[in-house]
Amino acid sequence: MRSRVLCGIAAAAALLTATACSTTGGGSGSEAATGATGTASAGAFPVEVADCAGKKTTFAGPARRIVTSNGSALEMLLQLGAGDRVIGTGFPPGKGTLPAAVADQGAKVPVLGEMGIAKEKLLGSGADTYVDTFGSMDMMGGAGGGAPTEAEFAAAGIRHVYLLSTACTATAKGPRTDLAEVEQDIRRLGAVTGTGAKAEELTTAMESRVKAVTDALKDLPAERRPGYFFFDFDAGTKQPVALCGRQVANAVITLAGARNVFADCDSDFRPVSWEDVVAKNPDWIQLGVRDRGSEAENTKAYAEAEAFLREFPATRALPAVQQGHFLRIGSEVTTIAGTRNADTVQRIAATVHPDLVRNGS
Template sequence: MRSRVWGGTAAVVLAGLLAAGCGGGEKKTADESAGKAVSGDFPLTVTDCAGVRTTLSTAPRKIVTSNASSLELLLRLGAGDKVIGTGFPPGKGTLPGTLDAKAQKVKVLGRSVIPKEKLLGSGADLYIDTFASMGSMGGGGMGDAPTAEEFKAAGIDHIYLKSTACAAQSKSPVTDLSAVEADITSLGAVTGTSAKAGQLVAAMKEKTDAVQKAVGGTAESSRPTYFFFDYDAGTKQPTVVCNRQVANAVITLAGARNAFADCDGDYKQVGWEDVIAKNPDWIQLGVRNRGSRAANQKAFDEAERWLRSNAATKGLKAVEAGHFLRIGSERTTIAGVENADTVETIAKNLYPGKVG
């Protein structure tokens, strides 16, 4: 999977996240797990995308995150003091408010994937992995990852941010944020911040429920089509978000139709002729956070200018109508609290007057 950088007693506490994150199991199991997770009792057992179990005997004290997405969630939960290192660090100014200053203090173990030797020698007792959970689950699908045996020998428990790591393996399209909410709940249980996790999830639900109340009843045929233009992924051959990517859930909840919802998986490279064939009603200018409002606006301007001037795209319905949304990539394609904010922002633009 491609990472979007910037994933004995209470044994079933988090096992239900397999259902929420990977499309399997029964809802009852997930609900029971979420209920137990509030207690934060140890040992806790978590599962990966294939149901392989990892038991945490005690609360972690030294956590390493694979990239900025899991780091941001821990910071939002108030567990940032437990993080001793990260890979794929967030750029300065890319996280909101006080989270940015806290994130900049976290030791960078790798500008991209953390080298295996550095991860194993980090002194961590927990590694939160946002990358693909594959095969025997020892690796994570990114670079020369440690095996399960190597993690065990180093005394490091290895768990996944399943809404991202398991996305491509989901058995059905992702159309809601339940997997993201389940990740937040699970991290809250693991780090002893369940109360804060509950608050974050409740706030997300409040926003998405309000949007659903306003536009959820809109007939499928009446919903505008929506293309996420990943400008930073390159313009020669567009990379689109498919129906297993969290962006598909964001778009769907906002009352739109992902132009590439017929694509099974998380991401796919297509040709501009495919985009032309879809002829979307709206286009999101998905650019990554540059660290300042001015730099972001410049990037949005560049993306819009490219679409307006390129022979293959200037005749698209959305381009001719000026139906552009300037919403950053991270809050759309990376699982997190801001997914709910993006649902609200898209809906307000597509259904003016209906969404407050």
């Protein structure tokens, strides 16, 4: 199944992400937050953006012909109103994955690779900008001879930029506990596409939704933060894949007033054993499945994930399983950087702290 393959790739990506990221996030609209110089919110150029190692790329004018490495960057660009400039993508979002408001436009973006984009196809795409979610990963498909070098990008006239929230995890200092880097990525893309005003609108809305939750939970003592396990059902059930502290979802879980039981594993994702999961004894389990494209298919997938946990000898005796402490929230809105991370914070908080947070409030 394609969704399982993609999820397995996402887990593998954790081991192959790019090197050092010197950005830290920061205040709204600041250079520290955007990783860009110039008055980006006003659409002024030139604009400079830094990669994970701090190397800067200059945009004398807005990006016009963009290729994205996967659906995460594509979704951000669509929401920024720059979707008409995306001429191709790898790892295309599955049916039903994109928000309804941009789904039709997203479906029209040419697919340059069902997984990674072959090197020669990327270099010959006519793009002036390549937005890379994971950084220097050798996942360009077998035909293209690996990922292009920076010199090859330059020779093809392609500016190579990154989503720092996912490309810089290899040297992140400790677990991620906020969405500052996700907001930073949205502002960076706004800067290079001249849609800075829309980027501020999107990030301000995210901040408002998250603040409503964190304000409601501000007096929550540590002992009331329930243990939380993200069950990556699409990664397979033979060996569970732990969602670790460096992954964006760790911030989502933390902001929602829960405690990721695998926050201390120093990675994005890491294979663990079912014995490890049982030892953590989570209070709540998120049934992390990828969108199947319809409500009926999603309901079926959640039911399959729950049934596995209820029937599997290692997990069926867990109190969370016996009490039915399951959350049916999709993988994409939890583990992939984007504006919908803020919605997931609210949904998780409303489930595990219904006395303090209401969903949709």
